[in-house]
Amino acid sequence: MNGPEIHLEVAPGLALFVPHGRRSGATPVTTDGVSTLGHVVESLGVPLTEAGTLLVDGREVPTSYVPVAGDQVEVRPVTRPQRVPGAPLRFLLDVHLGTLARRLRLLGVDTAYESTDLGDPALAALSAAERRVLLSRDRGLLRRRELWAGAYVYSTRPEEQLHDILDRFRPELRPWTRCTACNGLLKEATKEEVADQLAGGTHRSYDVFAQCTDCGRAYWKGAHHEQLEAIVARALEEFAG
CATH class of the missing domain: 3.10.20.30 (Beta-grasp domain)
Structure with missing residues (x-):
């Protein structure tokens, strides 16, 4: 210049x-x-x-x-909490933020994510088409003109990433309502409805199940449930309401 x-x-x-x-x-x-x-x-x-x-x-x-x-x-x-036009608040995450995507879904936040790299033009276009806030650590991606809304993810640590996004946008939290694999909504399910997904030990030890209405994946309180409960409890304590 x-x-x-x-x-x-x-x-x-x-x-x-x-x-x-x-x-x-x-x-x-x-x-x-x-x-x-x-x-x-x-x-x-x-x-x-x-x-x-x-x-x-x-x-x-x-x-x-x-x-x-x-x-x-x-x-x-940006002023926090950041207000995004339109409702409800929804996110789109790039390929490098898989753990953050699963944790947002765990909390019931509508979060689109693909495990394959769609490319910057496609991600920006998807953000605009579905009016989703694109979360990324790619500065170039966040500068694309077709982007509807976006935010830089400052940390490389998933727990810090989650805290920062919840603090910045304050989305409504509805834990245990979304599939962490595909973002679909969960419904209560009987053992018979998900029996084909249960190993012998699981079939004998658990009686309460949920199932994704989109991909059909079954959920129950398995070995990692305490860790997931801790993530949910911390988020609700600081950001609920």
Whole structure:
């Protein structure tokens, strides 16, 4: 760029997106005089999904604002809880977030996920077609124009990822109502209805079952149930209501 110089400062929480030399305080940025502030912010590495209020000389401006020489720009993070237009709140996760997808489904949150890589264009288009918030650690994916809504997943640890998404969006939690494998809704089932999925020991030891109305998978309180109950209990304690 070769044009008006502005001074731009990003919030500390957004510093990971920008080059090291631009992370501390307001730094000079040379613009071309025609690009919008949204374009300038993204050119520095900050996805607009992560940019909240944009301030110029203390006043709020839209992403379509065209900066002029001397502007003092502040990029704030999104306000939490973040409100997404439309209802109900639904998510779409990229191929690298399988554990997070299963935990969101465990909590009853409508979460689409494919274990194969659909590719960035297809994911962004699916987000728009189904009006789902796309969750990803791919910054380039979150900058695609066809994306309906998105959010960067900051951590690589599933427990931290779950906490961050629940804190940011505060979705309604309805634990034990969705299939963790396909996202379908669960219904009560008799032992006879799911008998073909039960090994001998399971058939003898358990009497309470649920079954996915979409894929038919059976569920019961097996060996890992205590671990799943702990995940649910922590989420409900902090985010229910």
